[in-house]
Structure formats: C-alpha cells, structure tokens
Amino acid sequence: MNGNGHIPVLLEEALQYLQIKREGTYVDCTLGLGGHTLEILKRNPKAILIGFDIDEKSLLKAKEKLEPYADRVSLYHSDFRYLPDLKIDFSKIRGILLDLGMSSFQLDSPERGFSYSREGPLDMRMDLRNKTTAHKIINKLPEHRLSQIFHEYGELRQARRLAREIVTRRKTQKIETTTQLCRTVEEICSWRPQKGKIHPAAKVFQAIRIEVNQELKSLSGFIERISQKLPKKAHIAAISFHSLEDRIIKQTFIQLATSMNSHPCLKIQTKKPVVPSEEEIAINFRARSAKLRAAEII
Ligand SMILES: C[S@@+](CC[C@H](N)C(=O)[O-])C[C@H]1O[C@@H](n2cnc3c(N)ncnc32)[C@H](O)[C@@H]1O
Structure with a gap:
C-alpha cells in the first residue's frame, strides 16, 4: 500500500504486458499517486517516465513520492487525451498505461464528494478547473438528461423514476450533499440492504461522476490517435473498472487489430481481460471489478 491508501491494481500483470525492462520512455496516463510508475522507475534504471493526471492534488502527492527519481520523470497536470499533441519523440515510447477511474485517495477524501458513504459536498470533479460539478448536474439538468445519464452511465433500471423524483424534490429543496443524495436515492428506490446487491447510490454516483468528468469522451479516439503515433513493439495496457469503459477499450482494440480500410496497427495480447x-x-x-486489456503496436 502507498502512503495514502491506494494500492496499485493489477500491478505485476500491467508491468508484464508493458515489458518494462526495455530502455526507453513509458507514459503513465493516469498517474494517481504514482503506484505503477514508482515500480517502473525502481525496476528499470533506464526508464524515463511521463505522467499525466487531471487532479492536481494527486499529482502533487505523486511528485513527492517520485522525488528520488525526479531526473527521469516529467509530470503534466493535464488530460491524457492531449498526449498525442505533446512535442516529444514518440519513437522512444515503449509503453503506455491507462489505469482509469479514480484512486482511493480521491474516494477517501470526503471533501471531493466521490463517495456516497461519506458526508461531503456534491462535487466529484477530478479536475478542479472543471466548471461542472455533481451539484450542478443534480440540481440543474432537465429531467430527460438526468434520466439518460442514470440509464447510460449507471445502467440503472429505475433511471426515469429516479430522475422524475429528483426533479420534483429539488423544486422545494436543493440536494446539497453526498449524504442527502444517497438518502434520496434510498427513499426513491425503496432500498433495503441485501447481501450481494449493489447499493443503488453506487450506480447513481458512478453515473454522475462519469458525466462530471466526461470519462468516456474520446477514450476510443485517444487509443486510435496514440496507436498511430507509437512505434512498433510499443505496448498499451489499459485497466478499467466498469463495463462501459471496458467495452470501449475492447472494441477499439478489435477495430485497430482488424481494420479493413488501412493496415491493422496493433495486435491484441489479451483474448480475455x-x-x-x-x-x-x-x-x-x-x-x-478491475479488467486489464493489453495490445502491442505492429
Ligand atoms: C485509478 S487512479 C490511478 C492510480 C495509479 N495507477 C496508482 O497506482 O497510484 C486514476 C487517476 O487517473 C486520473 N484521471 C482520470 N481521468 C483522467 C484523464 N482523462 N486524464 C488524466 N488523468 C485522469 C484520476 O485523477 C486518478 O488520479
């Protein structure tokens, strides 16, 4: 475990697919607290690391942790989707890692509003420069849009009813906090804890978080663009935590591995995640809930 309680997920498996023993540059698109990156730096003294995170607080924590290796690390407070636009030598890249979603550091910080079981403001922004908060989505969006978000990103069966009730209730009282939203969802869904059943607020929070941070936006486009820029034998390892993201990664890999119009540009290394x-x-x-998919540029 690292200092703030985030344990890097599928660490050995991801590093194995990235073949981190090779000399060259590795890009950690979702640095978090630098768990995966630290291991690459420790295990390969010739590795150069580029790290991205949209969360400045995480980035600062990671910077501290990676201090002993500072001469081999460049960090960017930026969305990783800008990686293909960086003015760097892409031919030196040996691997890129995506460990999507949020870290335990973010989830366990009540003031960030990510957790339905911790009292906090309805925020959920990974990037505090973002103007859209969970509060805005819950208290301002029209009913049909809320319903769509709950349905598409939370895969909630009661999406329409939930949206309708939230819109009715917010007319008399705004929903201000994570606990208020959680209680509202529990009431509307007549929730009673049952073994093996996912709390409906978990799905609602996932849906809102995806919308606030536009987590699915251009993920496929990013993989396509970066695959065109990476040199042969570079590896992509992508870890996702929900089926929506996993589906996008899987389909994009398949499309790039079997592309009819142009030459296939990658080979899938994980038949199953x-x-x-x-x-x-x-x-x-x-x-x-983690799933890792990996591919090699050909
Ligand atoms: C699961 S955590 C990564 C944990 C990291 N691998 C570790 O072991 O410490 C995901 C991180 O990605 C960041 N993130 C999510 N979407 C991003 C994006 N589009 N661009 C850059 N960073 C992003 C989040 O802020 C979070 O810190």
Whole structure:
C-alpha cells in the first residue's frame, strides 16, 4: 500500500504486458499517486517516465513520492487525451498505461464528494478547473438528461423514476450533499440492504461522476490517435473498472487489430481481460471489478 491508501491494481500483470525492462520512455496516463510508475522507475534504471493526471492534488502527492527519481520523470497536470499533441519523440515510447477511474485517495477524501458513504459536498470533479460539478448536474439538468445519464452511465433500471423524483424534490429543496443524495436515492428506490446487491447510490454516483468528468469522451479516439503515433513493439495496457469503459477499450482494440480500410496497427495480447486474483482482491477489495486489456503496436 502507498502512503495514502491506494494500492496499485493489477500491478505485476500491467508491468508484464508493458515489458518494462526495455530502455526507453513509458507514459503513465493516469498517474494517481504514482503506484505503477514508482515500480517502473525502481525496476528499470533506464526508464524515463511521463505522467499525466487531471487532479492536481494527486499529482502533487505523486511528485513527492517520485522525488528520488525526479531526473527521469516529467509530470503534466493535464488530460491524457492531449498526449498525442505533446512535442516529444514518440519513437522512444515503449509503453503506455491507462489505469482509469479514480484512486482511493480521491474516494477517501470526503471533501471531493466521490463517495456516497461519506458526508461531503456534491462535487466529484477530478479536475478542479472543471466548471461542472455533481451539484450542478443534480440540481440543474432537465429531467430527460438526468434520466439518460442514470440509464447510460449507471445502467440503472429505475433511471426515469429516479430522475422524475429528483426533479420534483429539488423544486422545494436543493440536494446539497453526498449524504442527502444517497438518502434520496434510498427513499426513491425503496432500498433495503441485501447481501450481494449493489447499493443503488453506487450506480447513481458512478453515473454522475462519469458525466462530471466526461470519462468516456474520446477514450476510443485517444487509443486510435496514440496507436498511430507509437512505434512498433510499443505496448498499451489499459485497466478499467466498469463495463462501459471496458467495452470501449475492447472494441477499439478489435477495430485497430482488424481494420479493413488501412493496415491493422496493433495486435491484441489479451483474448480475455486479465482480472485480479483472489489473493489480490482479499488484500484490496477495490480491485474486484478491475479488467486489464493489453495490445502491442505492429
Ligand atoms: C485509478 S487512479 C490511478 C492510480 C495509479 N495507477 C496508482 O497506482 O497510484 C486514476 C487517476 O487517473 C486520473 N484521471 C482520470 N481521468 C483522467 C484523464 N482523462 N486524464 C488524466 N488523468 C485522469 C484520476 O485523477 C486518478 O488520479
């Protein structure tokens, strides 16, 4: 575990697919607290690291942690989707890692508003420069849009009813906090804890978080663009935590591996996604939904 409680997920598997022993540059698109990056730097003294994160607080924490290796690290407070636009020598890149979603550091910081079980403001922004907050989405968006978000990003069966009720309730009282939203969802969905059932607020929070941070936007486009820029034998390893993201990665890989119009530009290395072992889940319960897919540029 690292200093702030984030344990890097599928660490050994991701590093294996990235073939981190090779000399050259590795890009950690979602640096978080630098868990994966730190291991690459430790295990390969000839590795150069480029790290991206849209969350400045995470980036600062990672910077501290990576201090002993500062001469081999460049960090960017930026969306990784800008990587293809960087003025760098792409021919030196050996691997890029995407470990999508949020870190335990973010989830466990109540003031960020990511967790339905911790009292905090309805924020959920990974990038504090973003003008859209969860509060705005819950209290301002029209009913049909809310319903669409709950349906598409939360895969909630009661999406329409939930949206309708939230819109009715907010006319008399705005929903201000994570706890208020959680209670509202529990009431509307007549929630009673049952073993093995996911709390409906978990899905609602996931849906809002995806919308606030536009998490699915241009993920496919990014993989396509970066695949065109990477040199042969570079590897892409992508870890996702929900089926929507996993589907996008899987389909984009398939499309790039079998492209009819132009030459296929990558080879898929994971026929099925790699998932955490029981041992990993026992140590880190948050790893349970992780899926890793990897590909090699050809
Ligand atoms: C699961 S965490 C990564 C954890 C990291 N691998 C570690 O072991 O410490 C995901 C990180 O990606 C960042 N992130 C999410 N979307 C991003 C984006 N589009 N561009 C850059 N960073 C992003 C989040 O702020 C978060 O810190």
